Amino acid sequence: MLIAALALALAALAGLPWWLPGRIVALRVRLFNRINGDEGIPVPGDLVGVDRFREVYSHPAAGGRSRGAALSDLFWYWLSPGPEMHQEHLEAGERYDAVARTTRRLLAVPRVRAEELTRRCAARALTGLRGPVRLRDVMMPLWAEFAYELVFAEPCPREARDLITGNADDVVSSLKCTGLRHMKRRLRLTRYLLGRLSQVRVPLPDGLTPLEQAYYLQGAFFNTAVVQLSEAMAHLLMVLARHPAAQQEARTGDDRHLDHVIDETLRLYPLFGIAHRITTAGIPLGEHDTIPAGSVLCFDYPAFHRAGFDDPDRFDPSRFDGPSRELNHIPFGVAANRPCPAWRLAPIAMRTAAREVLRRYVLDTSATHTRSLPNRGPCLLTPVGEPRRVRAALALMRVRDRWEDVWRSLVQLVLGTYMVWDARRRRLCHRHFHDLAENRDARRVP
Numbered sequence: 495m496l497i498a499a500l501a502l503a504l505a506a507l508a509g510l511p512w513w514l515p516g517r518i519v520a521l522r523v524r525l526f527n528r529i530n531g532d533e534g535i536p537v538p539g540d541l542v543g544v545d546r547f548r549e550v551y552s553h554p555a556a557g558g559r560s561r562g563a564a565l566s567d568l569f570w571y572w573l574s575p576g577p578e579m580h581q582e583h584l585e586a587g588e589r590y591d592a593v594a595r596t597t598r599r600l601l602a603v604p605r606v607r608a609e610e611l612t613r614r615c616a617a618r619a620l621t622g623l624r625g626p627v628r629l630r631d632v633m634m635p636l637w638a639e640f641a642y643e644l645v646f647a648e649p650c651p652r653e654a655r656d657l658i659t660g661n662a663d664d665v666v667s668s669l670k671c672t673g674l675r676h677m678k679r680r681l682r683l684t685r686y687l688l689g690r691l692s693q694v695r696v697p698l699p700d701g702l703t704p705l706e707q708a709y710y711l712q713g714a715f716f717n718t719a720v721v722q723l724s725e726a727m728a729h730l731l732m733v734l735a736r737h738p739a740a741q742q743e744a745r746t747g748d749d750r751h752l753d754h755v756i757d758e759t760l761r762l763y764p765l766f767g768i769a770h771r772i773t774t775a776g777i778p779l780g781e782h783d784t785i786p787a788g789s790v791l792c793f794d795y796p797a798f799h800r801a802g803f804d805d806p807d808r809f810d811p812s813r814f815d816g817p818s819r820e821l822n823h824i825p826f827g828v829a830a831n832r833p834c835p836a837w838r839l840a841p842i843a844m845r846t847a848a849r850e851v852l853r854r855y856v857l858d859t860s861a862t863h864t865r866s867l868p869n870r871g872p873c874l875l876t877p878v879g880e881p882r883r884v885r886a887a888l889a890l891m892r893v894r895d896r897w898e899d900v901w902r903s904l905v906q907l908v909l910g911t912y913m914v915w916d917a918r919r920r921r922l923c924h925r926h927f928h929d930l931a932e933n934r935d936a937r938r939v940p
């Protein structure tokens with residue numbers, strides 16, 4: 495009897511990795527929705543189908559960025575300090591135009607120079623690497639140095655690299671609820687940037703205080719650029735590690751093929767789950783329906799990227815062999831509504847970094863690969879030309895990854911619930927716009 499009970503308990507315990515993480519993720523989503531309320535209109539959804547996704551996203555009235563959405567309080571919390579100066583969160587207007595212009599100038603790097611810079615940064619980041627790694631951790635110092643040189647036009651000192659990776663890792667870990675935010679760590683980078691503003695290689699936007707300029711740089715280049723490129727590369731290398739034939743073809747094939755692998759990776763694993771906009775006026779949908787002003791539209795990238803493709807979960811770069819304009823594929827957003835300013839540079843840098851990795855290593859993995867990539871992409875790197883003895887290591891990786899999933903999903907539930915609650919309590923975005931309105935009113939009072 496005791497033995498049977500023990501065996502049953504052991505079997506239940508051994509089965510945990512197969513059912514517990516999924517249930518906890520579902521519980522977390524339910525809790526988040528409860529705390530956040532259901533203010534958002536999902537697109538595609540009942541009101542706006544896939545067929546009108548681009549049209550509504552591109553509509554001039556789908557232009558509000560932060561003000562008026564409870565969801566913004568959460569993003570401002572995760573992306574602090576200075577979220578009010580992040581390009582992504584600035585409302586349309588003179589400040590936004592000045593900031594966006596500066597970003598475009600900093601990103602306007604000729605292709606050959608971007609490739610050379612990526613190669614140099616990759617060589618440093620990959621030196622001495624072999625065996626088990628987490629791809630996101632490998633990639634972060636590479637893109638930290640890359641972003642630094644884009645901004646300051648000189649090689650990145652060790653101190654700056656560590657501050658940038660410390661900041662970016664903290665942001666992305668809190669976004670994924672695998673860690674809390676550490677403001678002291680992030681503010682160390684702000685202070686460093688404040689001391690270097692005069693060395694930025696293009697003039698910074700007029701009319702911003704030095705602190706605002708530092709926040710702007712930190713947001714666009716040392717959060718967004720580093721986090722997005724590291725995540726995108728971790729996804730790309732995970733895909734190649736899981737598809738050995740595609741990996742071999744990418745190693746020996748031409749740039750066009752590798753570009754299609756990147757396109758398909760970003761289709762399957764878009765970096766944005768949801769991008770939200772607040773409508774500044776009504777959007778007519780037909781004779782009877784209108785999306786009212788002040789609505790929060792939640793554009794669901796993964797849902798859009800799955801629609802209209804045969805067997806959408808299958809990895810198949812050949813989907814991009816033909817013309818791609820009509821495909822439901824917007825990895826860098828939509829051209830008419832604040833698309834990613836790095837839409838040209840990012841694929842060039844990713845392709846070059848992928849070539850540098852593939853030239854040096856054969857990649858293997860047995861870890862799970864999901865869009866949010868909370869495991870940071872466990873992978874085995876075997877130097878090209880060396881015998882690949884990976885069976886035991888892959889078996890170990892599989893077991894560890896499944897058990898980590900159990901522990902991590904519990905951590906995410908607890909930390910995520912706390913952060914959502916804390917963000918709702920602080921209401922950073924709401925307070926910012928409230929204070930702005932008050933000051934304006936105060937100025938109007940004689």
Ligand code: HEM
Binds near residue numbers: 718760831836841
């Ligand atoms: C593969 C890498 C990247 C992907 C897939 C990506 C994707 C995106 C997407 C989908 C958007 C639009 C979201 C929306 O409509 O709200 C966006 C916006 C943005 N991205 Fe990227 N991004 C990448 C890399 C970068 C890099 C390297 C930078 C460097 C500065 C950057 C800076 C920005 C900024 C500043 C915005 C806000 C644009 C605005 O509101 O004016 N991104 N990105």
